[in-house]
Amino acid sequence: xxxxxxxxxxxxxxxxxxxxxxxxxxxxxxxxxxxxxxxxxxxxxxxxxxxxxxxxxxxxxxxxxxxxxxxxxxxxxxxxxxxxxxxxxxxxxxxxxxxxxxxxxxxxxxxxxxxxxxxxxxxxxxxxxxxxxxxxxxxxxxxxxxxxxxxxxxxxxxxxxxxxxxxxxxxxxxxxxxxxxxxxxxxxxxxxxxxxxxxxxxxxxx
Amino acid sequence: xxxxxxxxxxxxxxxxxxxxxxxxxxxxxxxxxxxxxxxxxxxxxxxxxxxxxxxxxxxxxxxxxxxxxxxxxxxxxxxxxxxxxxxxxxxxxxxxxxxxxxxxxxxxxxxxxxxxxxxxxxxxxxxxxxxxxxxxxxxxxxxxxxxxxxxxxxxxxxxxxxxxxxxxxxxxxxxxxxxxxxxxxxxxxxxxxxxxxxxxxxxxxxxxxxxxxxxxxxxxxxxxxxxxxxxxxxxxxxxxxxxxxxxxxxxxxxxxxxxxxxxxxxxxxxxxxxxxxxxxxxxxxxxxxxxxxxxxxxxxxxxxxxxxxxxxxxxxxxxxxxxxxxxxxxxxxxxxxxxxxxxxxxxxxxxxxxxxxxxxxxxxxxxxxxxxxxxxxxxxxxxxxxxxxxxxxxxxxxxxxxxxxxxxxxxxxxxxxxxxxxxxxxxxxxxxxxxxxxxxxxxxxxxxxxxxxxxxxxxxxxxxxxxxxxxxxxxxxxxxxxxxxxxxxxx
Numbered sequence: 001x002x003x004x005x006x007x008x009x010x011x012x013x014x015x016x017x018x019x020x021x022x023x024x025x026x027x028x029x030x031x032x033x034x035x036x037x038x039x040x041x042x043x044x045x046x047x048x049x050x051x052x053x054x055x056x057x058x059x060x061x062x063x064x065x066x067x068x069x070x071x072x073x074x075x076x077x078x079x080x081x082x083x084x085x086x087x088x089x090x091x092x093x094x095x096x097x098x099x100x101x102x103x104x105x106x107x108x109x110x111x112x113x114x115x116x117x118x119x120x121x122x123x124x125x126x127x128x129x130x131x132x133x134x135x136x137x138x139x140x141x142x143x144x145x146x147x148x149x150x151x152x153x154x155x156x157x158x159x160x161x162x163x164x165x166x167x168x169x170x171x172x173x174x175x176x177x178x179x180x181x182x183x184x185x186x187x188x189x190x191x192x193x194x195x196x197x198x199x200x201x202x203x204x205x206x
Numbered sequence: 207x208x209x210x211x212x213x214x215x216x217x218x219x220x221x222x223x224x225x226x227x228x229x230x231x232x233x234x235x236x237x238x239x240x241x242x243x244x245x246x247x248x249x250x251x252x253x254x255x256x257x258x259x260x261x262x263x264x265x266x267x268x269x270x271x272x273x274x275x276x277x278x279x280x281x282x283x284x285x286x287x288x289x290x291x292x293x294x295x296x297x298x299x300x301x302x303x304x305x306x307x308x309x310x311x312x313x314x315x316x317x318x319x320x321x322x323x324x325x326x327x328x329x330x331x332x333x334x335x336x337x338x339x340x341x342x343x344x345x346x347x348x349x350x351x352x353x354x355x356x357x358x359x360x361x362x363x364x365x366x367x368x369x370x371x372x373x374x375x376x377x378x379x380x381x382x383x384x385x386x387x388x389x390x391x392x393x394x395x396x397x398x399x400x401x402x403x404x405x406x407x408x409x410x411x412x413x414x415x416x417x418x419x420x421x422x423x424x425x426x427x428x429x430x431x432x433x434x435x436x437x438x439x440x441x442x443x444x445x446x447x448x449x450x451x452x453x454x455x456x457x458x459x460x461x462x463x464x465x466x467x468x469x470x471x472x473x474x475x476x477x478x479x480x481x482x483x484x485x486x487x488x489x490x491x492x493x494x495x496x497x498x499x500x501x502x503x504x505x506x507x508x509x510x511x512x513x514x515x516x517x518x519x520x521x522x523x524x525x526x527x528x529x530x531x532x533x534x535x536x537x538x539x540x541x542x543x544x545x546x547x548x549x550x551x552x553x554x555x556x557x558x559x560x561x562x563x564x565x566x567x568x569x570x571x572x573x574x575x576x577x578x579x580x581x582x583x584x585x586x587x588x589x590x591x592x593x594x595x596x597x598x599x600x601x602x603x604x605x606x607x608x609x610x611x612x613x614x615x616x617x618x619x620x621x622x623x624x625x626x627x628x629x630x631x632x633x634x635x636x637x638x639x640x641x642x643x644x645x646x647x648x649x650x651x652x653x654x655x656x657x658x659x660x661x662x663x664x665x666x667x668x669x670x671x672x673x674x675x676x677x678x679x680x681x682x683x684x685x686x687x688x689x690x691x692x693x694x695x696x697x
Contacts, residue, residue, distance in 0.1 A: 012668075012670070014630070014670070014695060015670060015695070016603075016604045016605045016695040016696065016697050017697055019604055019605065019697065020604055020697025021697075023604075032551070034554075042608070043608070045605060045695075046605035046606050046607040046608065046694060046695065047605065047606060047608065048570075048604065048605055049578070049582065049602060049603055049604060049605060049606040049694060050570045050571070050572055050582050051572060051578070051581055051582065051602035052601075052602040052603045052604040052605070052606075052694075052696070052697075053604065058569060059569065059570055060555070060567065060568075060569050060587050061567070061568050061569065061570060061584070062558055062562065062566055062567050063566050063568075064562060064566060069561075069562065072561075073558055073561075073562070076554060076557055076558065077554060077558075079550075079554070080550045080551055080553075080554045081550065082550055082551045083551070083554075137669070138668065138669035138670050138671065139669045140637065140638075140665065140667075140668075140669045141638075141665060141669065141671065144638075144640075147640065149638055149639065149640075150638060150639065150640035150663070151638045151639070151640060151663060151664075151665040151671055151696075154671065154696065154697050155669070175697065177601075
């Protein structure tokens with residue numbers, strides 16, 4: 001699959017699942033990642049901790065204050081084919097991040113064949129040229145294999161609500177940290193109650 | 207020759223002023239002015255002791271690295287008198303004026319000229335001419351003012367000087383003083399055989415006999431001069447004052463890069479200087495992360511920077527000078543003539559650093575520390591990172607907050623994390639948790655009284671996984687009740 005621009009909208013601003021998802025989708029390599037953050041994202045959602053990011057990719061951090069600068073730095077980074085990925089974090093809906101800006105990023109990413117991820121916190125999914133657009137939220141984690149009380153492998157609720165390449169859909173993803181694999185499953189839930197279900201149960205009990 | 211660094215706004219001579227540097231047990235005196243020396247303050251002693259002797263002492267901290275760099279520049283500046291000069295220790299210059307003195311009207315006139323020129327720079331100098339390095343060193347520091355020593359006078363001129371003039375280390379000086387040898391003449395009078403026997407195993411800096419031979423010219427001591435770096439600079443002299451240097455920049459960059467290429471060099475800094483018609487001068491500096499001589503790349507670094515120059519009444523001279531010059535060879539990494547891919551990464555970093563400042567572009571690396579804030583350090587984006595990468599054993603969060611945020615505990619539990627807490631005005635109920643992982647403060651870095659931390663990975667009812675820690679323990683004698691903080695988020 002060709003590398004292109006993808007947007008991720010976390011459900012709550014402090015939720016780091018968007019980041020985990022973006023990192024899990026990057027191709028495995030030792031190429032450096034250009035990571036551009038604006039000031040509010042850094043303040044509200046923290047900075048990426050190297051100790052928590054598996055893999056041995058070097059990270060080049062660019063700390064900026066304005067969203068326009070973030071887009072400028074990302075676009076400049078996408079001209080460099082040596083990079084393994086370009087990840088940008090933009091807070092809210094700045095006027096600089098319009099359809100034209102996303103289109104430029106998408107075209108640059110496809111021309112250079114470098115994956116580009118735009119993580120948008122506290123934003124509304126307006127018009128955008130991103131080829132894949134995801135909504136993501138954390139779910140209660142999978143059971144821990146050795147400790148019932150402890151949280152296990154992270155689980156995310158993924159919603160691909162717009163895509164050019166694949167059919168949109170909803171999944172529950174479990175991330176296997178040790179193998180760096182993402183297991184996708186269709187969401188399961190209890191069926192709606194049928195009208196005859198209750199009476200049948202009563203009769204069986206009686 | 208001895209040079210005492212003086213600042214432009216020097217304090218008055220009658221006030222005792224000293225420069226201090228960090229010693230093993232607090233600051234020690236690096237240099238003292240005349241008034242301080244008259245009060246009995248000598249370099250090397252501790253500042254607190256000297257304050258007791260002289261309560262009105264003014265202490266400034268010495269800029270040792272700056273003095274060193276200034277002295278290196280002064281070595282090149284002194285080439286105006288002779289072509290061969292070198293730095294002598296931390297406070298001196300040695301010039302080989304053989305065959306150059308007659309150009310200045312003799313040795314005495316040359317010394318007067320040197321002292322005049324150095325005093326115009328604001329420097330006090332003590333000068334001496336002698337046939338050997340050692341004799342000049344001793345005469346400049348302990349001899350009469352502007353003393354001149356002829357080729358065969360060294361024996362007589364050095365005789366009355368103290369033994370400190372022999373460039374010996376302090377232990378040997380103490381030994382000589384205990385032996386009752388106070389002047390160089392006294393050392394000369396000791397039979398050579400005895401001195402040889404006594405100091406047979408001593409190195410050069412501890413051997414008075416070898417030092418004496420050097421001063422008298424019996425042992426050769428050549429002066430090895432350093433080469434000045436080439437000055438690479440491009441000018442544009444304009445017939446009429448202009449207000450915007452942008453049209454001249456590409457030509458200047460190409461001229462500069464042609465000079466660099468001719469010399470086989472690359473530059474890591476560029477200084478654009480604009481001389482205005484009213485005598486004012488403006489500078490714009492840019493830097494690159496790797497040596498380069500590509501005119502288009504260098505030109506692109508000045509984008510958005512040239513506009514910051516206030517043109518005033520216009521300017522008529524533009525200078526572009528290359529700084530931080532390094533050797534650079536053209537490398538071809540692929541057979542089809544394509545350039546190295548890494549080059550593009552360095553250029554990207556140059557562009558980002560030129561636009562947003564070098565502090566904005568960094569690279570985090572892991573450090574050996576259990577305290578999460580110290581487990582990561584920021585280095586320059588293309589800096590070499592050693593291979594001593596820390597090995598991670600525990601699971602760490604994907605994101606860390608710069609400043610841990612305190613939470614309000616609603617429902618505390620004696621063991622483990624709180625059952626409910628408020629963070630960012632929202633109530634979180636802890637469903638599952640793992641921990642604690644206890645991280646003790648690093649006593650060799652932390653302030654006394656820093657409390658230990660118990661870290662928990664907690665998951666709330668919505669699935670948000672937080673890294674929560676309790677600072678301190680109950681009744682640990684380091685403050686009140688322990689507080690709880692959110693430090694990071696797990697994916």
